[in-house]
Amino acid sequence: MTQADILIKNGIILTIDGSLDIIPCGYVAIAGDRIAAIGEGEPDIHAARVIDAEQCVIMPGLVNTHTHMTMMRGVCEDKLLMDWLEQICFPIDASLTAEDIRAGALMCQAEMLLGGTTTFIDIYRYPGAVAEVAEKTGIRAVIAPQIIDHPAGAGETYATNKTFVDEWQGRCPGRVMPWFGVHAPYSCDWKTYKDCHDAAIAHDVGIHTHLAETESEIKQMCEKFGCSPFEKLDEIGAISGRMLAAHCVHVNDRDMDIMAESGMKVAYNPSSNMKLASGVAPITEMLDRGIVVGLGTDSNLSNNNVDMFEEMRVGAMLQKLATGDARALSAETVIRMATIEGAKCLGLEREIGSLRVGKKADIILVDMGKPHLWPMFTGGMPENIIAHLVYSASAQDVRTTIVDGRVLVDEQQLVNYDLRVLFAYVQKTAADLYNRAKPQTI
Ligand SMILES: [Zn+2]
Structure with a gap:
């Protein structure tokens, strides 16, 4: 040439x-x-x-395999995960408007672009607003609405998710891509998982969720259903290579067998797991079984930045500490997780994740x-x-x-944004949201 x-x-x-x-x-x-x-x-x-x-x-460019376009950074710190969700996240989530999400998405996408992240997957509210922002900022985005059945009104629904997929599939092809998104087994019905998984197959898209983040959540599941969420998803036919699950911290051998056999992908979120004291995901064991693992920052509420370089460093060091083996999760392995393996998590490995002639x-x-x-x-x-x-x-x-x-x-x-203008917009929108939501920050 x-x-x-x-x-x-x-x-x-x-x-x-x-x-x-x-x-x-x-x-x-x-x-x-x-x-x-x-x-x-x-x-x-x-x-x-x-x-x-x-x-x-x-x-x-780096691929962030789990985040939420949140805005209320730094005002809800040092809480237990369930208290944090119930006292802060859910009141804020229930008060959100599309305008709040637009401001949060602009701030998050600006931070990601400045920090070298070129692709992310979001799971949160008003997915249409996030998609419109991504269309303008130019970043590559996979967007999953966050369906929450309980409490009602705190998230999206199967119906709004389906509408979003219908609206956005093909609107900005290959750059802004809609998925299905189910928050977690403790906030959603199994039927929602099954419906979304079937719809993901029908639309040829993926499905994103949170699984096995905390020990108490797994205990609760076992008491209620007599099995782990992985066993339940396997039983109802709602787990496959289309699913990308964040966290997967508290998993046993049987769970990892199901993950490997189904082809399910995992987003490892070391900073968030440390900050919320969730535990350490057995990433080295997952990799030994051939499970595809990407790296995610989680939201700016539980991290508090979306710096994928920091995530690589923390992710590698956490595995070394947890396994007592300084050879665990090498720099070579973790840099692949932040790039090509992340691309695999999103089904985009033929287009992104490495430098090759013909790729994006x-x-x-x-x-x-x-x-x-x-x-x-x-x-x-x-x-x-x-x-x-x-x-x-x-x-x-x-x-x-x-x-x-x-x-x-x-x-x-x-190139296309003035940060001072962006700051003023985010500042005002965040203050308005806080005053409306009245989260229990004390
Ligand atoms: Zn999350």
């Missing part, structure tokens, strides 16, 4: 395509929304825009020219680039974010 729209050159390329080999100095060319060429050295390609990636790593151009540049990311060794030296990205880097190190071939963050600035 000789012509491209964007040429990124002179950078260290980490493709995450097959092996984790690194090209110490190379280029990536973009034509339209796809990667047109990847190679070593200086290419003979003319492009409308040339980005010099000196001292930068060029890598696939979802690319980030991480600026390594900083003391905490130095020295850098490539080619002939003991390789340390992946270790730097996992154990030393943060969202603040992202210089450029490209989604679908469009530069959305340039020199650490959002």
Whole structure:
């Protein structure tokens, strides 16, 4: 090829395509929304825009496999999970309007883009508002409404979910994708799981949920139904490779057998699990069984940021601590979880998650020219680039974010948004919501 729209050159390329080999100095060319060429050295390609990636790593955008477009960051801290849900989340959720969600979605998507996340899955309220925001910001989004049967009115319903899927399937194809979403077995009926799973098959989309987050929830399930939620979902025929379940902290061997046999995917949320004292998901055992695991931040209420670099670092360290084995969840494994394995969780691995000619151009540049990311060794030296990205880097190190071939963050600035305007909008909307919802923050 000789012509491209964007040429990124002179950078260290980490493709995450097959092996984790690194090209110490190379280029990536973009034509339209796809990667047109990847190679070593200086290419003979003319492009409308040339980005010099000196001292930068060029890598696939990060994939966040579990989050909620929430807004009330930092006002409801240090509570037990069930108290937190009942005293804070549910009153806020019940008071939400589409406008609140629009503001939360704008703030969350701005934070994600600035931090190198190019794809996320959301499960929350007013999915249409989140989808409209994603359509404008340019980020890649999978959006699952959050159905809650009990208490009524705290979430979406099967009917609103189905309407949302009908409205959005095909509206922004491949970039804003609707799914089905069921909050959790303790807040939803089994029939809702079955209906959504059947509808997901009929519409050829996925289904997102929370499973086995806390010990008390599992105890309650066992007392009520005589089995684990995995056994119950298996019994009613509502678990398959279409399902992506967040957490899966309290699971036994039988549960993991069901997960592996069904092809169900898992979103590992280490920060949220630590902050809410939920426990440690047996991720290394899941990986040994061949279960696909992605990485998620969960919402800014339980994390409190959506920094996927931090999530990689915390996720790897938590597994080492829990297993007593410093070899557990290596940097190489966790960086794949944040990219290609995350793409698999969303059924998008043929389009995103690695740098390969023909795939979508979802690319980030991480600026390594900083003391905490130095020295850098490539080619002939003991390789340390992946270790730097996992154990030393943060969202603040992202210089450029490209989604679908469009530069959305340039020199650490959002291209299409003025953050000061966004802050004022979010501030006012959040204060109004708080005064309406009156959560029990004391
Ligand atoms: Zn969640």
